[in-house]
Amino acid sequence: MPDFSKLLILGPGLLGGSLGLAAKERRLAGHVSLWGRREQPLQEALSLGAADTIHTNLREAASNADIVVFATPTRTFPQLAQELVGNLPKAATVTDVGSIKAAVCHEMEKFFPGCFIGAHPMAGAEKSGISYARADLFTNAACIITPLETTLPKAIDSACTLWTGLGCRIHRMPALEHDQAVARLSHLPHLIAAALVNSALAEIPEAWMEIVGPGFRDTTRVASGPPSMWAEILIDNRAAVASALAGFLCKLEKISAALRADDTGPIKKLLTSAKDLRDIIIKKNFSP
Amino acid sequence: MPDFSKLLILGPGLLGGSLGLAAKERRLAGHVSLWGRREQPLQEALSLGAADTIHTNLREAASNADIVVFATPTRTFPQLAQELVGNLPKAATVTDVGSIKAAVCHEMEKFFPGCFIGAHPMAGAEKSGISYARADLFTNAACIITPLETTLPKAIDSACTLWTGLGCRIHRMPALEHDQAVARLSHLPHLIAAALVNSALAEIPEAWMEIVGPGFRDTTRVASGPPSMWAEILIDNRAAVASALAGFLCKLEKISAALRADDTGPIKKLLTSAKDLRDIIIKKNFSP
Numbered sequence: 001m002p003d004f005s006k007l008l009i010l011g012p013g014l015l016g017g018s019l020g021l022a023a024k025e026r027r028l029a030g031h032v033s034l035w036g037r038r039e040q041p042l043q044e045a046l047s048l049g050a051a052d053t054i055h056t057n058l059r060e061a062a063s064n065a066d067i068v069v070f071a072t073p074t075r076t077f078p079q080l081a082q083e084l085v086g087n088l089p090k091a092a093t094v095t096d097v098g099s100i101k102a103a104v105c106h107e108m109e110k111f112f113p114g115c116f117i118g119a120h121p122m123a124g125a126e127k128s129g130i131s132y133a134r135a136d137l138f139t140n141a142a143c144i145i146t147p148l149e150t151t152l153p154k155a156i157d158s159a160c161t162l163w164t165g166l167g168c169r170i171h172r173m174p175a176l177e178h179d180q181a182v183a184r185l186s187h188l189p190h191l192i193a194a195a196l197v198n199s200a201l202a203e204i205p206e207a208w209m210e211i212v213g214p215g216f217r218d219t220t221r222v223a224s225g226p227p228s229m230w231a232e233i234l235i236d237n238r239a240a241v242a243s244a245l246a247g248f249l250c251k252l253e254k255i256s257a258a259l260r261a262d263d264t265g266p267i268k269k270l271l272t273s274a275k276d277l278r279d280i281i282i283k284k285n286f287s288p
Numbered sequence: 289m290p291d292f293s294k295l296l297i298l299g300p301g302l303l304g305g306s307l308g309l310a311a312k313e314r315r316l317a318g319h320v321s322l323w324g325r326r327e328q329p330l331q332e333a334l335s336l337g338a339a340d341t342i343h344t345n346l347r348e349a350a351s352n353a354d355i356v357v358f359a360t361p362t363r364t365f366p367q368l369a370q371e372l373v374g375n376l377p378k379a380a381t382v383t384d385v386g387s388i389k390a391a392v393c394h395e396m397e398k399f400f401p402g403c404f405i406g407a408h409p410m411a412g413a414e415k416s417g418i419s420y421a422r423a424d425l426f427t428n429a430a431c432i433i434t435p436l437e438t439t440l441p442k443a444i445d446s447a448c449t450l451w452t453g454l455g456c457r458i459h460r461m462p463a464l465e466h467d468q469a470v471a472r473l474s475h476l477p478h479l480i481a482a483a484l485v486n487s488a489l490a491e492i493p494e495a496w497m498e499i500v501g502p503g504f505r506d507t508t509r510v511a512s513g514p515p516s517m518w519a520e521i522l523i524d525n526r527a528a529v530a531s532a533l534a535g536f537l538c539k540l541e542k543i544s545a546a547l548r549a550d551d552t553g554p555i556k557k558l559l560t561s562a563k564d565l566r567d568i569i570i571k572k573n574f575s576p
Contacts, residue, residue: 122501142499171499181496184488189507192484194562195543199536200472201565208469211430211459212573213410215510219477222503223566227559234559235552242547248487249544252537255483259530264523271515274482277489278511285500 016071017133020050070096143168183240304359305421308338358384381446431456471528
């Protein structure tokens, strides 16, 4: 028996589409509705099997939903919430997939008191759009949930049921702590990958463009992600990102000094400690 | 008919082992010999099919070889070259897989006048050792060759035959230019990945260790490579690496200022230009 009678997903992108595919495959809901502004991605989602019904009318999509997932850019949340709020059953749980949480949770709490619970599945890809949606995108991914003090236990339970059902490992954390954690673990790497592409490839001879290996490819993979979405994320979490970046710059300055001084010690220490730490973290997060 | 009657590979690691597997699979040589110091990896290479014969005695391994590939760390080259030089047929071509070229090529030219030709296949993995060897490691990889003015055309031809035969795209470049190019495209990304691991994970709460996603995993993949080998590479190419790092730091300082000023413009410009540049370079290097 499905956990939800009706799941509504807002946004037929990579995350929304993958969520629909996974929910359908895992039979998490009796009915999966997908809402979006444009017909074309909705039709594609439907043909991929990511939803039972597709909608451009939000009010119509909302009726009878018992759980709603916002999978649109976070800056669109208030307007969508405004449209949704009168048309959603009172007891419905509302969650999301956004990359920032503190501001979002406090804003959404106003629209859905006690019923909104922030969530951030640590899953994604540099390719955006419904065409890249995959039913296994969330399998074994960490999903951080960030209930406020006012969030009702029922909403927390529903969100846990949903994200666990999608294959995620749930981690509960205050919203502000989430924003600091992902500033270091996701937003900083993104910024650095983009800066690395621009710096390494700045004004290089044409011939150098053809000798790139898998190291460069993987180190910069995320830099092929959607620029507008990521600019919003970085700016909306700017205090925590700036602080993470300051720590990183400080580390790099020391390495730069060691290189210029032909001092192998700090370089070897850096590489050894990086390998040790990374090997631990990869095992913790990606072991089958 | 094979291109070489006897290929000798020095070093049964990831690169040497993959080279042996590829040479055998593609029938590039009548006979593939593999030399190493320790029995165990040699035995493993033999059982994987990476060589016809294995040797711990370099003089014995060298007899009748018409092409030799150094696949050991570059700092071991002079000592191995010294042992090899009197025992190798005069006409044999000598090449390598090292990550730095200018110093290596000039040093090796002394041992094998006209017969050494530096090569750097842009292929590898964060896992080292013969166990991770793969016959397709070099398939479609760029291989930079760096002949000196004194290098004989026959040596250049032999190296091109070998690396093309292994599936590589050959790019010819002066050794010094190679070192500057890879400082930006390979050594800088490695240093940055290691610094990112150390900075992002420095003194973090235990809970944060379990919420790492695929972005962090890929951005830092190379940081799990062998620390000693990479410390040598970075130090041996320190002038070019320090210069590449200075350019990167300058770029990051500007981004840091934009973040602190809540200025979306430069952030969006950085991300857009990074995506455009990376999408082009990935197409150039990794399209089937």
